[in-house]
Each structure stands twice: as C-alpha cells, then as structure tokens.
Amino acid sequence: MLSSLALVLLVTLAASDAMKDPESLQSEMFPPIHPNCTQSLTDYILLRQEVQLSKMAAAEEVRTQLTRENLQVLTQVRDALSQVSETLTQRNQVNGNSVVETRRTCDPPFTPVGASCLLLSLGQKEDWASARQFCVGKGADLAHFSDAAGYAAILDYINKINSQNDMVDVWLGGTDEALEGTWLWVTGELMPRGTPFWGSSDGYEAAPDGGRSQNCAGLYKRDQYYMHDFRCNGSAAPLCQK
Template identity: 25%
Template sequence: MVNLRWLRWTNSPTSSSMPVPQSKQEQEAASSCFRSKRSHQNVRLLVGLLVLCLSLLVVCVALSILYNTEPNSRPGWRSLLLDYHNISENYLILTKANANLRSDKETLKEHSAQLEEQSKVLNRTSAELMSDNLAWSSKSTKLMEKIVNLTSTNSQLTQEVERLVRNKFQLEEEKRNMSQTIRHLVDSNAQREEEQQQLSEISLLLRDELSQLKEKNRQLSEINNRYEGEAKKRTDCEKVSQSNTVLQEHNQNLQSTLMAQRQKAVEREEQMAAQINSTREALNSLNLYCPVVNHKTKERLCRTCQEGWQLFDSKCYYFSSRMLAWGSSRAWCQTQGGDLLIVNNEDKQNFVLETSRALDQGNTRLWIGLTDAEEEGNWLWVDGRSVTSGLQYWLSRPESGSEPDDWKLNDPLGEDCGHIDINEETKMSWMDASCKTLYQWICEKTV
C-alpha cells in the first residue's frame, strides 16, 4: 500500500509558524521567498504525480499479465486486487489533491498579484511620506528660526516697553509740575493785573493831587504877589513877609512830598512793568508749550517739546532743514534756549543717525557742537567739556585716512568744526570741516 505521508502539507497550504513581517522590506522579502518556495514545491509535486502515474500504469500492466498467465492462483490475486483498488483510490485522492493544488496555485497567484499591487502602493506611500517628512523638517527648521527671531524681537520690545513706561512716568510727573506751574502763573498773572489796576488808580490820584498842589501853588503865588504889592502901602510888611515865608516853606514841603510820592510811584510802576514782562514771557512760554485748544473753556494741551522739536531721553532736539555756517547755527540754537548737539552716549548717537536718515531733508551733513578752534587737535564740546577717548565716533576710511584730518585745500585756516555725515552706513560718522561751510544743524535743549 502506497505511503502518502509526504502529501500532508496539502491539508495546510500556508504555514502557521511563518513569522509575520513588520516592515515593507520584510514583507517584500517574505513574499518573494514564499513565491519561490511554492513554485519549487509545485514542480516537485507535478514530477511526483507523473512518476506515480507511470508506476500505477506499470503495475496494472503487470497485474493483467499475471492474471492471464496464472488463473489458478486466486488467493494472491485478491490481495493484488485490493492493492489495485487502494492504488486507484489513492490515484483519485492524488487527482483531487492535484486539482486542489492547482486551485491553490491560482489563489496564490491572485494573492501574489495583490501583494505586488500593495507593495507598489506601499512604495509610493513611502516615497510620499519621505517627501512629506523632508518638507516638514524644512518647515520645522524655518519655524525654529522664526521662533528665535521672534524671541529676540520680543526681548527688544520688552526693553522698549520698559523704557516707554519710564518715559511715561517722567512725562506724567513733568505734566503735573507743568500744571502746578500753570496754576501758579495764572494766579500770579491775576495778582499782577490787580496790582497794575491799583497802581493805575494810585497814579490817577497822584496826578489829581499834583494838579491840586499846582493850583494851590499858583494861588499862593498870586497871594504872594498881591501881598508884596500891598506891603508897600501897608505898615505890616514884616507880617506879610513872615506869612509869605511860611507859605513858601509849606509849598516846598508839598513839592518834596509830591516828588517822593511820584518817585515811589515810578519805582513801583517799573517793578510792575518788570513783573508784567516776566509774566508775559511766562505766558508766551505757556502758549508755546501749552497752547489753548478750546477758546471757550480756555482748555490747554501741554507738550514737552515745542512744535518742530523731538523728545528723546528728557531732552528736545531740532533737526534743521536750512543751511548755515557753524557759528550761525549755534547762535540760532541759543536764541531758542538751547545749543548745538552734544553726543555723550551711544544711544544718542544712534537716535541722531536714525532720525536724520528718516527725515532725509536733502543734505547728508549736519553741524554738531564740536570744535577745536581754540587749540588745534583739542576737540571740545560747546559746554567746554573735552571729547573723551572712550566715546568718539570719528569716520575712518582705510583707503583715504581717518577723520579729523584738518584739510586746508578749501580753507587755509583748516577744518575746526565738527559735523556728522548720515550717508555713512556706520555709527562712526563724525567729520571735521571748515566752520564757514553751510550745513544743516542739530539743536539740543533741556525739556
């Protein structure tokens, strides 16, 4: 009887002990290995079936020959017939197994095609995921750069906000002081007006008294003249003379009293005029810095710097649009209560450069309060202080030398006045020039 143990695998086409691949590469390798193993097994099975069929055919032929040649040996043939029936049954089983194997082969082909299609989809998906990963990595890098820039900007804005808050508190304190000054000026102005009105009334009274004294003096002069005419006719000339003397002394006393009162009135008028002028100047300053915005309610709006000036670090700055020589520029600043710019820290240098470039008033050079006219090479600010070695912003040109160079080609006296050139893309922008040159200028004054 034929042993069919080698056909056990037909009952379970797929092995349950095979490990399940996890990644795409493992799935592809496993599927290719599985396909190659199944193809080798199918070939081997087909060869075995052919050999088995030939063996069965040979056995049948041999059995028929033996059956015809030995008809009397019946008991042996029964076993052979049984074997033949078993072989026939096994052949049918093998035929069915072959049909099952072919069906399984078709199913495996379909699974293989599906696996190949899924493999292609997975490959495309993997490529897309790799591309998306690269794109997200690039976006993540850009976002990190933006975060760093925003963090830096945020810190700068925080410092700027703190500085603005400090300036706000200073401005509020100055506003309160200005309000108190305004109230004091208004009260002083009202008091000066009352005193001026009283002085006017006193002056009118003194004028009336003076006119009365003049009238009395005239009357006394007439009486004196009349007494003198009658003294010649009368014997009491001495009494008239004594009366005349008394009247003259009284007249002199009245005139001296009148002169003293007039002098006091003049002095008081001069004091009142000085106070009125001071009050008028204060009111002019008040109108300049706190103009009336509502003429009905007399409401004022105060500002730290007058119109045309800019506030920076508790000082007001004026950037001119006209052009003058250095001396004329300084004189103009002094008429406004200030002087030419003094650069005493880096923040002010940056402020001046940024504001001048933003205004862009036509000329790139502006006078500042820097000169060595008294001693060549000894640069001083307009307040008399010397330029410190640690805070200097002289322009340096590698190809043509550094400033100051005291160039005397245009002016034989040299270059004794300092200015800044905002056309330079650096803080090192100080230059010297002839004081006669016409440049714009920058004024500075205390708030």
C-alpha cells in the same frame, strides 16, 4: 557451542530493549527536573524583582525629597520678593512718593529724543557760527552727546527727519578752535574719539584729519552720518538741542 549460546543471549537482550515503552526510554534519557530545583529558580526570579522594586522605590523617594526641597526654596524666594516689594510700597506711601513713568516733553518744533529735545532744520544751511546762533535763538544750542547710545539716538532722529535721503550734512556743537587737536563740545566737555563716532574720508585714516583748516564738527552724510571735522565756514544744517 558456548559462542553460539552467548550470541543468542545478546540477541534476546537487544530484542527485549527494543520492545520497551518509548516513554520509559525517554524517562531514562531525559530525567525530570527535580521539584526543589524549579522552586529555587522561581525564588531567585522573585528575589531579583523584589530588589529592583526596592531600588526604584528608593530612587523615587530621593526625587520626591529633592522636589520638596526645591519647592521650599522657591517658596522662600517668593516670600522674600513679596516682602521686599511690600517694604518699598510702604516706604513710598510714607514718603508720599509714587512710581510714575516720566517722559521728556518738548515744545514744538522740538522732538523728544532720549533725555533731550532736538530740532533739525534741513532747510537752514549755514556756516557753523551762524548755525549755532540759529539754535540759540530757539533757546537751545548745537547738539552734543556723551556716549554711543546718545549718538545712536541722534542718528535715528536724523534719518527719520531726512526721509527723502537728501545729501545734507549736519552741524554738531563740537570744535577744536581753542586748542588744535583738543575737541570740545560747546558745553566744555571733551568729545568722544575713535569708533563708533568718527568716520573716515578714505576708509583708512580716521577723522578728525583736517588739521588747522577744519575745526568744526559735523555729521557727514556721504559717510553715513559719521562725525567729521569740517571747515567752519562750510554749509550744513543745524542740529539744535535743549
């Protein structure tokens, strides 16, 4: 009898729970977020944003300061250069000097090349001594140079004059007749040795390599106008310089 009453009681309670409002059941299963919790989350987000904005503002201030400092340095450099330029101008005015571009002027048939006047006479093929006399008769001497820049300027001039690319060798004012192996310009200065000045006949042994039989220097057309030692009684065109 007691068991039957207990069973009836359990069924009645279950039925009453099933008849409850669904919203009431949802409220019991998922209780609402406490208002204080929502407010705390909002405050946290706002605080993070405020911190980020503060960092960005500080970084921007640093960049602005660096820009100001760089501008100040550039201004100082500009003012210093202006002062130097003004000082130089005043000195030139006091001394009566003026900055004028100077160019070498050469009387025809000579051509200005660097700081010199050159004349290549392609049709005047003579031995070294006669070629030198030809240049002396023009108020000049056989050409010489002291560095690679001077050599390059001479090569450029020769290639322009010899536009037909004729196989013509060119005499220079260099010789070792006075002392074998000691190559001197007609000015008494030592000639440069090695590359990029002297060439090679066989691609291996560098000129000068002719010994006592070849004592006069010239530009060898077959070796792209590198310097070689020639027989002084050979035939080549004089390159005059003054």
